[in-house]
Amino acid sequence: MVHVAQIAVEVSPFAKVGGLGDVIHGLGLKLQELGHQVSTIIPFYSHIDRRELNDLHPIDEVESFYNGQMHKNRIWTAHSHKLKLFLIEPLHTHRFFERGAIYGSHDDTDRFLYFSRAALTLLHKWEKKGNQANVIHYHDWHSAAVGPLYRSLFQPQETRPSRLIFTIHNFAYQGCCGIDCLERVGLPPEFYQNSKDMWGDDYNCINLLKSGIVYADKVTTVSPNHAEEVLTREGGHGLHKTLLRFKNKFSGILNGIDYEYWNPETDPFLKEGFKKGITETPHSKLHYKEMLQKRFGLEVGDIPLVACVTRLVPQKGIELIQHAIHYTLQKQGQFILSGSCAPGEIQKQFESLGHLYRNSRSVHLKLAYNEELTHQIFAASDFFVVPSLFEPCGLTPLIALRYGSIPIVRQTGGLSDSIKDVEQSPEGNGFVFRNYNTKDLEKVFDRALSKWTRDKDLWNQFVDHGMDIDNSWSKPALSYLKLYKG
Ligand code: ADP
Numbered sequence: 001m002v003h004v005a006q007i008a009v010e011v012s013p014f015a016k017v018g019g020l021g022d023v024i025h026g027l028g029l030k031l032q033e034l035g036h037q038v039s040t041i042i043p044f045y046s047h048i049d050r051r052e053l054n055d056l057h058p059i060d061e062v063e064s065f066y067n068g069q070m071h072k073n074r075i076w077t078a079h080s081h082k083l084k085l086f087l088i089e090p091l092h093t094h095r096f097f098e099r100g101a102i103y104g105s106h107d108d109t110d111r112f113l114y115f116s117r118a119a120l121t122l123l124h125k126w127e128k129k130g131n132q133a134n135v136i137h138y139h140d141w142h143s144a145a146v147g148p149l150y151r152s153l154f155q156p157q158e159t160r161p162s163r164l165i166f167t168i169h170n171f172a173y174q175g176c177c178g179i180d181c182l183e184r185v186g187l188p189p190e191f192y193q194n195s196k197d198m199w200g201d202d203y204n205c206i207n208l209l210k211s212g213i214v215y216a217d218k219v220t221t222v223s224p225n226h227a228e229e230v231l232t233r234e235g236g237h238g239l240h241k242t243l244l245r246f247k248n249k250f251s252g253i254l255n256g257i258d259y260e261y262w263n264p265e266t267d268p269f270l271k272e273g274f275k276k277g278i279t280e281t282p283h284s285k286l287h288y289k290e291m292l293q294k295r296f297g298l299e300v301g302d303i304p305l306v307a308c309v310t311r312l313v314p315q316k317g318i319e320l321i322q323h324a325i326h327y328t329l330q331k332q333g334q335f336i337l338s339g340s341c342a343p344g345e346i347q348k349q350f351e352s353l354g355h356l357y358r359n360s361r362s363v364h365l366k367l368a369y370n371e372e373l374t375h376q377i378f379a380a381s382d383f384f385v386v387p388s389l390f391e392p393c394g395l396t397p398l399i400a401l402r403y404g405s406i407p408i409v410r411q412t413g414g415l416s417d418s419i420k421d422v423e424q425s426p427e428g429n430g431f432v433f434r435n436y437n438t439k440d441l442e443k444v445f446d447r448a449l450s451k452w453t454r455d456k457d458l459w460n461q462f463v464d465h466g467m468d469i470d471n472s473w474s475k476p477a478l479s480y481l482k483l484y485k486g
Contacts, residue, residue: 144212227252
């Protein structure tokens with residue numbers, strides 16, 4: 001049995017912004033199901049809905065170092081959908097996790113460095129008590145400093161080192177900061193002075209993501225194709241040289257989705273139930289389509305419904321999402337968007353778009369994070385569009401398939417691994433376009449919409465095939481276990 005400690009700053013469903021939260025939840029549950037001990041360590045955000053946490057109670061206190069002093073942290077434990085959690089509540093005057101949101105504070109780097117060190121301090125306490133985690137699996141730039149902190153401060157005190165696995169869910173966010181941040185978290189200076197290992201490849205700033213790569217035993221990203229892309233200058237987000245240097249310990253494992261959580265037949269957000277089967281699914285889907293059409297004042301009926309559920313950030317192909325909305329209308333379809341975005345230019349653009357279509361009976365834009373609505377959108381929609389500029393994995397098309405919504409995706413990153421064009425491959429499960437431009441988007445929409453219109457029986461078979469594909473955690477969890485065992 002492996003004891004793996006997952007250190008991350010998101011976990012689905014109650015502390016989630018995007019796919020990172022899904023992975024921590026889904027992978028952890030699958031590993032538990034396979035008989036392994038999984039300790040998921042996350043910050044105790046004050047804004048989370050505590051009703052999502054079963055049997056929440058404090059179990060311990062640990063003192064961890066920050067900015068020249070020791071600070072107390074209260075450790076809580078709870079279960080979320082059977083996943084065992086340990087939540088760190090810093091009793092620090094900066095109130096690091098009482099900001100109303102996971103990301104977006106001016107001191108995010110300090111908040112997550114503080115958390116990384118506190119999490120390792122907790123693990124060290126367990127090690128002394130004989131409950132060592134054999135594997136420390138840390139994720140993205142937020143907990144990347146676990147690598148150098150463990151190697152410099154904790155490993156030297158332990159008889160048997162834990163194995164360090166680092167997973168990068170998104171190379172676009174790297175945690176660039178000054179050395180003052182590392183001083184505050186107490187990393188020994190020899191780790192960042194005169195060392196190329198903590199500085200970004202361009203030497204502009206300390207690069208936490210890079211440090212996570214350097215000090216891990218194994219590094220993964222979330223699809224095999226993206227693992228290839230980031231080894232190139234064009235796709236490497238400035239880290240291709242580092243990745244090439246550590247090529248032998250780097251690989252891509254395609255994410256799964258949690259088949260219990262994302263199960264249309266038992267989904268608690270689909271109150272009327274969802275029946276699966278070649279004849280039943282179309283009825284269920286039409287029911288949810290009409291429900292959303294009525295709720296959002298759209299024309300009611302079996303009109304082709306295109307959906308998009310996403311963080312609205314440049315990576316997701318903002319121009320093409322907007323074009324997809326206009327073009328769907330032009331083709332007499334309907335479009336529902338559930339998009340979460342931080343205040344700024346992109347938000348303004350979508351607000352104006354919402355204003356433009358405020359009286360439309362074909363478009364509804366919801367500019368917020370909404371878990372319940374998202375499940376209903378997956379159930380109701382016929383098509384799910386993901387026109388990303390780059391996409392490390394792309395979980396939403398996998399969820400869409402499970403809910404009988406056919407992905408229309410750009411051929412990039414993990415989407416190239418998971419979605420094959422129905423007109424080009426016998427295993428086709430979606431519609432794929434290659435070039436990032438409106439012409440190609442229109443062409444792929446034409447193909448998808450005409451297939452939907454032409455032959456409903458064929459379409460229903462296609463949907464049924466998509467729902468039967470196994471995109472669960474069963475296979476990827478075994479790939480992670482292989483890495484854990486070395
Ligand atoms: P990323 O990790 O880049 O955000 P993924 O497609 O891999 O993209 O994962 C996104 C996850 O976040 C999915 O579970 C999706 O349902 C969820 N999500 C994204 N935007 C929203 C939103 N506005 N409301 C609810 N859930 C969202």
